[in-house]
Amino acid sequence: MDFYVFLIIAAISSGTPLLFAVLGGILSERSGVIFLGAEGTMLIGAVVSCLTFVQTNNLLLATLAALAAAGGMGLLHAFLCVTLRANQTVCGLALTLFGTGLSAYLGKPVAGQALAVAVPRIKLPWLESIPFAGRILSNLDVFVWLSFALVMLLYLYMYKTSWGLHLRAVGDNPATSDVMGLSVSVTRYIHVVACSMLMGLAGSYLIMVYSPNWIEGMTSGRGWIAVALIILAAWNPLYALGGAYLFGGLDALGFRMQLMDIGIPSYFLKMLPYVVTILVLMAVGWRNRNKPSVEPKALGIPYMREQRF
Amino acid sequence: MNHVVKRFGDVVANDRVDFSVARGEIHALLGENGAGKSTVMSLLSGIYRADSGELFVHGERVRIRSPRDAMQLGIGMVHQNFRLVATLTALDNIILGEKKQPWRGASWKRKKAKEISELCEQYGLQFPIDAPVWQLSVGEQQRVEIVKTLYRGADIILLDEPTSVLTPSEAERLFMTLRELKQSGKTIVITTHKLKEVMAAADRISVMRKGRMIASLDRKDTNAKELAELMVGRALNDAGEVPAGQAGAAIMAVQEMTVLADHGYRALNGISFEVKEGEIIGVAGVAGNGQKELAEAIAGLRSWASGTMTCLGERMEGASIRRRIDKGISLIPEDRMKSGLAGSLGLVDNLMLKSYRGNERFRMGVLRNKDNERWAAQLIDRFDVRTPSLTVPVRGLSGGNQQKLLLAREIDQKPKLMVAVHPTQGLDVGATESVHQMLLDLRDSSAGVLLISEDLDEVMRLSDRILVLYGGNIVGELSKTEIDKDRIGRMMAGIGDSEEAAR
Numbered sequence: 001m002d003f004y005v006f007l008i009i010a011a012i013s014s015g016t017p018l019l020f021a022v023l024g025g026i027l028s029e030r031s032g033v034i035f036l037g038a039e040g041t042m043l044i045g046a047v048v049s050c051l052t053f054v055q056t057n058n059l060l061l062a063t064l065a066a067l068a069a070a071g072g073m074g075l076l077h078a079f080l081c082v083t084l085r086a087n088q089t090v091c092g093l094a095l096t097l098f099g100t101g102l103s104a105y106l107g108k109p110v111a112g113q114a115l116a117v118a119v120p121r122i123k124l125p126w127l128e129s130i131p132f133a134g135r136i137l138s139n140l141d142v143f144v145w146l147s148f149a150l151v152m153l154l155y156l157y158m159y160k161t162s163w164g165l166h167l168r169a170v171g172d173n174p175a176t177s178d179v180m181g182l183s184v185s186v187t188r189y190i191h192v193v194a195c196s197m198l199m200g201l202a203g204s205y206l207i208m209v210y211s212p213n214w215i216e217g218m219t220s221g222r223g224w225i226a227v228a229l230i231i232l233a234a235w236n237p238l239y240a241l242g243g244a245y246l247f248g249g250l251d252a253l254g255f256r257m258q259l260m261d262i263g264i265p266s267y268f269l270k271m272l273p274y275v276v277t278i279l280v281l282m283a284v285g286w287r288n289r290n291k292p293s294v295e296p297k298a299l300g301i302p303y304m305r306e307q308r309f
Numbered sequence: 310m311n312h313v314v315k316r317f318g319d320v321v322a323n324d325r326v327d328f329s330v331a332r333g334e335i336h337a338l339l340g341e342n343g344a345g346k347s348t349v350m351s352l353l354s355g356i357y358r359a360d361s362g363e364l365f366v367h368g369e370r371v372r373i374r375s376p377r378d379a380m381q382l383g384i385g386m387v388h389q390n391f392r393l394v395a396t397l398t399a400l401d402n403i404i405l406g407e408k409k410q411p412w413r414g415a416s417w418k419r420k421k422a423k424e425i426s427e428l429c430e431q432y433g434l435q436f437p438i439d440a441p442v443w444q445l446s447v448g449e450q451q452r453v454e455i456v457k458t459l460y461r462g463a464d465i466i467l468l469d470e471p472t473s474v475l476t477p478s479e480a481e482r483l484f485m486t487l488r489e490l491k492q493s494g495k496t497i498v499i500t501t502h503k504l505k506e507v508m509a510a511a512d513r514i515s516v517m518r519k520g521r522m523i524a525s526l527d528r529k530d531t532n533a534k535e536l537a538e539l540m541v542g543r544a545l546n547d548a549g550e551v552p553a554g555q556a557g558a559a560i561m562a563v564q565e566m567t568v569l570a571d572h573g574y575r576a577l578n579g580i581s582f583e584v585k586e587g588e589i590i591g592v593a594g595v596a597g598n599g600q601k602e603l604a605e606a607i608a609g610l611r612s613w614a615s616g617t618m619t620c621l622g623e624r625m626e627g628a629s630i631r632r633r634i635d636k637g638i639s640l641i642p643e644d645r646m647k648s649g650l651a652g653s654l655g656l657v658d659n660l661m662l663k664s665y666r667g668n669e670r671f672r673m674g675v676l677r678n679k680d681n682e683r684w685a686a687q688l689i690d691r692f693d694v695r696t697p698s699l700t701v702p703v704r705g706l707s708g709g710n711q712q713k714l715l716l717a718r719e720i721d722q723k724p725k726l727m728v729a730v731h732p733t734q735g736l737d738v739g740a741t742e743s744v745h746q747m748l749l750d751l752r753d754s755s756a757g758v759l760l761i762s763e764d765l766d767e768v769m770r771l772s773d774r775i776l777v778l779y780g781g782n783i784v785g786e787l788s789k790t791e792i793d794k795d796r797i798g799r800m801m802a803g804i805g806d807s808e809e810a811a812r
Binding site (some may be wrong): 168177 | 338356376397401408411
């Protein structure tokens, strides 16, 4: 029993940064812009968060600083990809390389330094009485509750508001949206910046909660996993929750199995989440092979009003 | 509009165009492809901005800088390629762009659905409002577009080539709708190059040619012949009857061909037919009834679910594209720039795309550039491709010259069977004539041609036999002597001679 409780708590803890990043990615890609800068943006978020915390010892300030820095990265991406119509893949890769390098440089002074962060947990006494689930739910920190709230909010935003309708329309058919009097550029700017801020929040969570000391390249590929999970989640925030926790759970399971020492080389256990991601993508692709793709149709294509054919 | 000029690079699409429409009339803008009609429409609807000139709406000078400006002036446009988001429902598409009331709960949606249904009823425009748009037929999508402009309060409605995607009966229904709209005080502008429609539906007609406005006439004062001459810019000699071909032995026989479309439904439903030497088989039908899949399956671009194809005594349904090419099957694809030519390469390279392997083009691993250029120059001369040089990227050529280049490459391969998909789409009269002549010459050299086209007049003129496709079945086969436009039109709409399979 305890094993499962701890496993699930570990899964949530490991899945939450992914969840933030995936939710962000969904926003950006729904507006038609691929954001491959996830890894770099998360690192920048983490390092800025870490530095701010060392200076101020204030969790809120550290988080806000991460949001601002990551938002800056998103603004840069939007400027390059929306205004200058640069290739989105190249821009994203450049952003990741830039973020990785810059974060390593900025993080030098604080590398390896343990942060004494006390992330508030939300105690809900009436929840604890529920068997099993109560023990999990009563042990979650504010970030996790924030991520739950974001999933619901983004779902309602995308499917129940006019702004969400505009977002989906811009990502599927910018020319039509333009004719309907919606601004393609503004929609894209807003969502790309929101995306990068969520990715910064993911980085902030990594350093404030998941492993509170800065190590160069500490995201270790989570940004890329998030990019894959966007597709797995079919650009829907509700599915993102499942995808992120599936991955987080496998991550935690691999770690636990390593502790139990069952004779499988640790490299294979570390591969587990990635292998399962590939398998799930294959399964989903096979099941949907005859259905129209849910991918935003204009994903990756810069929009230009007077462009002919 | 007054003296409006619009350029794209060096091309002047509208050269000092004056154009005026009176309130409450149906005005037809007539001209060939590339005459600048669509540009005029796009300028009025704010998609393009004029380089110079003035626009007036209800007597006031206005600037239309974006589609939103146009909308505020009460101008709504129905584009030739519909501006609908395919994954959204019809309702969502209609209310897209509405900014009031951000929260959209169930009751709000019900209210809007009711409002829109009432609008539909008022003008007799029917479509399922809760279905995603990609599931609607083309006619229904067009109705969604019209309702969309009405819903947004347009009183000037622009329709760009509205009938190009419709069957004759659907077009008839559209014109009834337009007349009804006119009755209720709306102003309507349509562009078209079909004279018959103009004479049937319009009150006033403006003719454009090569970016210039040639004339504006009342329908009462003119006739089809005069309009045609204005449109083309010279007296027309009636395109005479095409002599029938001499059908010989069968080149290709298709039995029980079943092919799946992209989304897994059956695009072709066990059809069988034959193509013989020296004949042109026309395939008529409204877009989306299996024509695309038919061409792709024959050329080897799409796999067969079942059925057989025998080509000159050899079973070919499972053959690779390469084997089919070697056997003499040639394809003129629907989108010449997408799957016919390599846009950034020059003319010589494009001509070599299918023959580069041969010894004439290629020796010991090295291209024989001198020889190739001489050969290319000959072909270009023979097929009358007009180009500044042999090495310019073919992207820059006009559509007609691109198509002639493509046909030059294919015909030089001496194909036994040519599948030509919309071979004259977007071409002007001159280029269309040349392409038709090339196809007829090919037929007379005892090759078989499968001509797939949405242009019914083209199919009827060139074909020795016509197959009508509807819903993935061959619903009719007519020989040259039986060709009758009304009958084919009925078949295209699924109302066969025998069965009443109409929707």
